[in-house]
Each structure stands twice: as C-alpha cells, then as structure tokens.
Amino acid sequence: MKKILLIEDDEIMPKIVARILPSTEYRLEHASNGKEALQLLEETSYAYDLIITDIMMPYANGFEILSKIKHRDRPIPVIIISNAGNEDMIMEGFKLGADDFLKKPILPAELLIRVKKLLM
Amino acid sequence: MSQIDNPTLSASVETVSSYLETAFTSVKAATRFLENTFLNAPITIQIAMVFIIIAIVTTALAYISILRNRYRGYRTDKKLARLCPRIDNLLIDEVLSHPSLQQHVPPDEIQLNIAPFEQLPLHRRWARQALTGRIIHFRRNVRGNIGLLLRNLYMQLDLDNDTLKKLKSRHWEKKVQALTELTSLDMFISDVTILPMTNDRNRELRAAARHAYIKLSKNEPFKFFDIAKEPLLMWDQVELFRTITSTENIAIPNFARWIIYSGNKSVISFCLKLVVYYNQHNAVPAILRLLETKDHYLRADAINCLGKLRARIAEDKLVALYSHQPIPCQIEILKALGRIGSGEHVEFLKTEFLHATDFDLRKHAAKSLVRNQWVSDHPGDELLSSVSQENLRILRHCMNPLIKY
C-alpha cells in the first residue's frame, strides 16, 4: 500500500484524484493548503511515498513545500498539478526537483501512469 | 348581528376604533404642522424638512435592503451547502466511476444512469444552475473521457435549455455567462446565433462571443482575425491565448498570414505571441519584413519574437538596425542576441556593455554576454579586470544564478 499526499486548495480535485487512483493500491491523504501540508509532513516525519501538489496556495506555495521535501535525505517524488500556463513557473518547479508536471485539466489515465511510474 | 355581543369581538372593535382615532388625530396634527410650521418656514428650512424625511426613509430602506440581502444570501448559502456535496457525490459515483470508462467504450455511446440525479431538486432553477456550475468546475480539473461524459450528463439532463435561454436574455451579463458556460462545455452554437454578438455594442459581450466563436465554430475559427478592426485589448489576448492553446482538435493555421496582411496592429502583435507558442519557424521571413514597420512597440514585439524563436538568420539584420532604434527596441535587440546565443556578435555586445550610456542597455548587453557564454569562455579576459566598478556589478548581477531578472 503506497501512501500519497495530495496538496490542493480546490475542493473537487481530491475527490477526482481519489477516484482515479484505486484505493486498493494507494492510500490518499489530503491537505487543503500549504500550512496543513507542512504540518502533516512534520507529524508523519515525511512518511509518504509520493506527493502531488498545486503551486499557488495559501500559507505556503508549492515551491516552498517542494524545496522542503527535496532537501531531505530521502527525497520523495513530487508531481505538480497546476493550471499555470507560464513556462517560467513550470521550469522553476523542475529546477526545484519536481519529478513531473501535469497541467489542469488533467487526463486521468495520464495521472495514473505517471504515479505508477514514479512509484515503481 | 348577534355576534356583536361577543365580548372579545366588541373589545377588539373598540381597540380598532381607538387606533383609528389616534391615527385621525395624528393626521390632523400633521396637517396643522404643515399649515403652521412648514408653509410659514423660509425656503431653506422647507428644503431641509423635506430632505430630513427623504434621508430617514432612504436610511430605513437601506437597512431593510441590507437585512433582506443578507437573509437571502444566507439562505442560498445554506441551500447550496446542502446541495453541493450531494451533487459532488452523484457526479463521482455515476460519472467518474462509470464502469464503461475502464472498458474504453467511446463516451458518446455510454448510457448514463440519470435516475439518481432526479432526486435533486432540479425543478428549481437555482439547483440546475448549481449543477451546471459544478459540472464545469469538474471539467476544469479533469478532461479526456470523463470530461466528455460530464458533457453528456449536462445534455441528458437538459441543462443546456437554461443556458440557451440565458443566451437570449436582454441582459448582456447573462449572455456572457451563457457563452462562458457553452464554451466551457464545448457545446456547439450556430454561427447565426453567435456572429451578431461578435459585433455587439457591449465590449464584454463582443469579446466573449469571439472566444466562443474561436472555440466552437467548426469552419473557420480564426476568421475574425481578418475582420477585427478595433484593437484587441490585452485582456482579450489573455483569454484568446488560453482558448486557442487549450482547445483540442483545433487546426492551427500559419499565423504569418496575419503578420503580413493584417492592418490591425494588436492582431499582429497577438499573432507574434502565438508564433512563439507554436514555434512556427516558417513565420520568420514575415517577421523580418515586419521590422520595417514605423510603430516602435510593434517593432519591439517583432524583435522579441525573433529572439524567442532563436532565429539565427535574423541576427545580422538586428545588429545592423540597432544604431537607429529607440531604446526599447535596442533593449529587445540585445535580449534577442542573448536568446539566439550564436556567439557571433559577442564583440558587438561587448562594445555595448562597455560603452553604452544607458544603464538598461548595459545591463541587457551583459546579460546577453553571459547567455552567449562569453564570460565562462574568457574568465581571464583583460576587459573584465578593466571595467568600471558599476559595470562589474552589472556583470556579477547577470552571472548570479540567484537573480532572475
């Protein structure tokens, strides 16, 4: 069972992602803003196998979370999901070590494949 | 007439008559007041008295409106708070988890089970509107077959009737809403309906109609590039850009067509951005021709575009143009040389960096030098040691990876 953390301030996205990723294989947890996410990460001492995050969120943006995650000894793979059309922003994400980027609206099959690939 | 004996009734009759009496006396008092005080008062005082009454009435009405508005808003919020989770669950259970999705059945052929949706209060318009909003919200997050299936649901529940009704509304904002809904759901609108709106008096409606036309029209989505006479606002460009780049199955034309022939500067400048986005190298000759234009802003846009396309072929021409350009165009030329980065005009950049008087020119020359890898190739270059304090700082600024701009 793989543990995934989804950080996203849109209320619908978690429900969609929960449907796309079969619950028999993945345990999905959800944080609705940067602060909640950082708290969850601290509490569980980063015990997640994969993190899916948005970029623009209240309290702490995706980049900050990304840099926190990637500065640890055991970096967790990260997928960014965002509606950003600004290339600079996407590049920034990759520079910070994001493993993948998906633009909203997402293709369910695509998300599933990327998640599988990163968790192999 | 026997009821009059009823003690309670007679008591109430009495109260009513006493009320009437009071009312009567107060009316009398008011008339007396009007006769004695109001009519005899100077004009300023009369005005003041009238306005006092107006002010009190308006204030009272304002209170009532505030309270009514709050109450209504509170009720709507509560209703929606109850309805939305139900909608979400239904959408997830009936649409997102539809078994046929896994079996690669084309979404057009999937029969949705709409019975559960009929338990929603869909005979109410606000509920239908909420459902439409929710479907669009879902589609903004997810596309592919699920997106198509959500659209099917919208049609099977006849929600499009509401939208089409709004499209005929007298209020432009309703029409804009309807157009937004239709474009978000990829619904077909006939050209007859939409074309008149692209020439509407209201700017917002006009813009919304154009986006809808580009997104939904099957025959010639870019037609209005030919006919648009007024400038495309920055905002229109933002929205159009998004519409064009996010629409699937849209045939992307060669934008050089408008760069050469359009008389509308904003259309040209917008096409330059699209050329960059779609990396249309075959537009380079058209853009080179555009460098002759008299409009400085447009020329700057053209130079910027050449840089982003990394058109090496343009470099010599840009350098030749440089000396008689206004500063914004000069800056764009320096930037373009950095982006193209062929390394062939390093000497030129170096001269500009060392001798230009304008600070921004020096800064961009330095930046482009760095991008041309001149600095890393010549770490011991004697120029580096002889530059002024300020230029050295500029160079360090440009070399520092922490600084973006």
Added chain:
Amino acid sequence: MQSIVNAISHIYQSTIFLYGLVLLLVYAMLAFFSMLGVRQYARQDNDYQLDVLAGSGIVPGISVLAPAYNEGLTIIDNVRSLLTLNYPRFEIIVINDGSTDNTLEQLIREFSLQEVDFAYHIKLKTQPVKRVYKSTNPAYSTLVVLDKVNGKSKADASNAGINAASFDYFLCTDVDCVLDKNTLLELIRPVLQEEKKRVIATGGTLRIGNSCEFDEGVMTRMRPPRELLPRFQEVEYIRSFVLGKMGWSYINCVPNVSGGLGLFDKEVAIRCGGYDHTSFGEDMELMSRMCRYAYDYNIDYAIRYVPKTLCWTEAPNTLEIFKRQRIRWARGLAQLIHAHFHMFLNPKYGKIGMVIFPYNFFFELLAPVVEMLGLITYLLLALLGYIHWHNALLLLLFVYTYSIMITTIAILWDQLTFRYYKTWKEVLFLCMTAFLEFVIYHPIIVYFSLRGYYNFLTGKRVTWGNMQRQGFGKK
C-alpha cells in the same frame, strides 16, 4: 452702517448655503455614480476570469514593494503571505528602511538570504541602499530584500524599491497590511480591460483589520472593529472607498490612490520623479504629479478603483496615535494644494484641474475651516440672541440625517455586492456607528485637521511619527 452689516451677513449666509448645497449634491452624485460603478464591477466579476488570468503566460509582471521599518513583530508572516499571492509573474521587494530592531536578521534567517551584487540603478534619488539580498533557496526566488539607510519616510523607501523593480507595474503596500490573495489579479484586470486609455494606477478598498482574525498573515475571519475609534475608521473607510473612490472612478476623476494599496505604471511614476520624501501625504502627492505628467505629455490616462476589499490594515486605536496620523494627513493635503496650486481651475489640466482640484480645495481642505468658522459665528450669534433655535436645530438635524444616509448607502453598496462579515448583527452594529460618528468622531477629525493646517502654516518640524503597532495577533 446697518445696511453694510446686513449685506455682509447676507453674502455670508448665501455663501454658506451654496457651499453646503454643493457639498450635499456632490455626495448625492457620488452615491449615484458609485452605485453604477459597483454594479458594473459586480457584473464583470467572475471567478472564471480570475482563473484565466492566474493561469496565463502572457500577463505583465508586477513588482510588489513592501517598505518595512521596525516590523520585527510581523515581518515573517507578512512576507510569507506576500509570497503566496495568486499571480503568475511577480516579485516581492522588501525594503528594510534602516530598522533598529531585528527585522533584517529575521528575514535573513527565515528565507536563507545571501548578499548579492545587484545591478541597482538609481533612477530616483534615495538614501543609499547598503546591501541587496536574495534567497539561496529557489523556492523564494521571487524575493528581493534591500537594506537601506533610514530615509525617515515611506516615500524614500518606496523609491528605492522602484529603483530595484524589474517589472513595468509596481504594487505599493505597507508591510503590515494583509492582502487578499487575489489582489494582483484584481488590480491588473482594469489595466488589461481598459479600451483606449492608459491606466496609470488602480486601487482597491482598504479595511480596518483590528478585530479580524489572522493566521500567519492570512485573513480568516472578517469582523468590524470592536473598539469605537477603529470602528469609526472602518465606517469612514467604507464611505471613502466604496462610495467616494468608486464614484470618482466611474467618471475617471480619482483624486488619490491610497498608500496602503495601489498598483502603478512604473514608467510614468519614474518619469514624474517618484514619491516625494518631503511630503506628508506622499501617496496623493505622487498621484497628482502622475496626472500632471499625463496631461503635460498628452497621455490619455485613467485611474481605476476596485470596490472589493483587498487589504486590511491596522488602524490606530489610541487617540494619541490617531491624532498624529490625522495631523500628518491634513498637513499633507495643505502641502499638496499649496504645491500644485497652478493646476487649480486650470483648464489645461482637464478633469484634474477643473474637478478634482476644486473639490479637494473646497471640500477637503476648506471644510474643517468652514465648519470651525460656522461654529464660531453660531456661538457668537447665540450669545447675542440672534438665533432662531427652532430652525437651527432643524438644519442640524438635516445635516445629521443626511450624513447618516450617505454612510448607510455606502454600507449598503458594500453589502449588496460582497456581503462581508459573518452575521447581520455585525452589520447593524456597524450601521449604528454612523449615528455616533457625527457627534463624536467628526469633531475630533476637524480639530486634528486644523492642527495639521496650523503646523503647515507655521512650518513646525515634526519627527516622522512611527505608528506603534501591535501586529495582527494570531488567533
């Protein structure tokens, strides 16, 4: 002799009457225009547009300037909240204006800052910038921190920020203000949507945050101030922004974009010389100069306002600090009108010369003076027994009810469009404040304004009164 006295008193009375009448009409007009303006905004307002803007790759960049002087208490939360603004292309420039507390140290530690060689170009002259810092953590790559010698004014610090700004638009704010996350989207939208004019500035509504709840620099619960003095100011702000500025914005006559929150066209701001550090009302002063520049160089300009509340600021809650603030504002106004007097009723300056300036002169600058003179005359007449008490009271009642009506209408527009606050009780509570305003708050303001004018006329030197802030506490 008697006839002369009569004539003078007649002229005096008619002048006052005319003055009052025009003022009331102006307010009625503002109420009407603001209704149109707010309605227009509400029709255009939809989340879809903001969403498109937030995801766009072709929007103009914005530099956010946040001058900070001894803000150690709240600096980290506030910079964090600025970093999470919803916009695709922006930078944050924090200007540490020679703080004597640990503001800079905190910033360096929290955001892993490192001193860099920065191509800082002095386009506007300021106190020297000693050092420039950037973060070594790419997550904070949008942050720039300037450390400069204290210039004793926000204007000086803001100018340094403008010098370092890399984008064509800059947002000016106070580091202690809490911004709505969509502030940049909301403020740039009028710029992008303007048809023919060049928008040189846009502003949004400010509110008092004293009793709101904040959590790490994010507003979580909006509430009208509980204390009386800040509550008066909240009412005043709603009236001044939702009714005043929106009304003026509708006819493109905005007199001022508040220093707490405003988006400016950098080119015009630099060309006209940036903020004036000797001014006591630097925001209004800059606006006047930008308009003047636009007229002198034939730029068909517009200044726009957004009725949505985008910024919460801490209002002075003691009379002492409040006094300092208002004296400074009044002095700034007097200074401004004095310095730009040649624009007054000068047709060359179009609307600003013929509408904004006369309005500011007669109804902002002179109002306290007229009221004071009126009061003195009244007292004199009363002592001499010339007063027709019945009429006098009626007139007073008229002004009182009228002022309440205007304030209530402002609250109404605000409520109809945005339904701020959580309960209707809070709204009524706020409405009730209007009844006391005329009796308590207004006389205080008149007095402070007169003190400000006095300081201006005597050229009294005052030290830059620092706001003593408590910082928006955590929950």
